[in-house]
Amino acid sequence: MTCGRPMFPGSTTEDQLHLIFKVIGTPTDDTWPGIIYSEEFRGYxxxxxxxxxxINHAPRLDAEGLSLLAEFLQVGPTAQHFLMVAISEAVFESFGAAVQRLSDLSSLFEVSGISLHKNPGLRSSATLTGRSRQGR
Known part of the structure; x- marks a missing residue:
């Protein structure tokens, strides 16, 4: 959303994973214990x-945004815990309390008043807005 385009525009599962791993690095037993023993993972x-x-993939983000993005892009068993903590970060406060109550299978865009639209000042950028941000 920060770039106004998909960060990993893969057309197949394998293509998608290659694009992800080119950015975050291929998982290893150190970064995702047990992944190297997964038949499905090894099959690829x-x-x-x-x-x-x-910063090479999201150049408009500041240090705080890049740090949050890095946490969102974590893989492995600790990633889910981070996502539960991250949703309480200050960056999401402006979207209101409904964001805190989203189910695991719900989208941020299902919350009333949140939308993604092009930033008219930049050719390839997009802006995510919530109710309280629109009033600023």
């Missing part, structure tokens, strides 16, 4: 990608 035979700095 992914090359070893090193993480690429997120």
């Amino acid at each position: 035979n992914f090359p070893h990608y090193r993480p690429d700095p997120l």
Whole structure:
């Protein structure tokens, strides 16, 4: 959403995972214990990608935004815990209390008053707005 376009525009599961791993790095047993023993993961035979700095993929984000994005892009068993904590971050407060009550299968865009629209000042950017942001 920050870039106004999909960050990982893969057309198949394998393509999608390659694009993700090119940015965050291919999971290893250190970053995702047990993943190397997964038959499904091993079946893809992914090359070893090193993480690429997120600023290369989301140049409009400040340090706080890049830190939050890095946390959202975590994989493995600790990722779900982070997502539960991250939704309480200050950046989401402006979207109101309804965001805190979203179910695991709900979208942020299901909350009344939240929309994504192009920023008229920048050609390829988009802006996510909530009710309280619109009034500012």
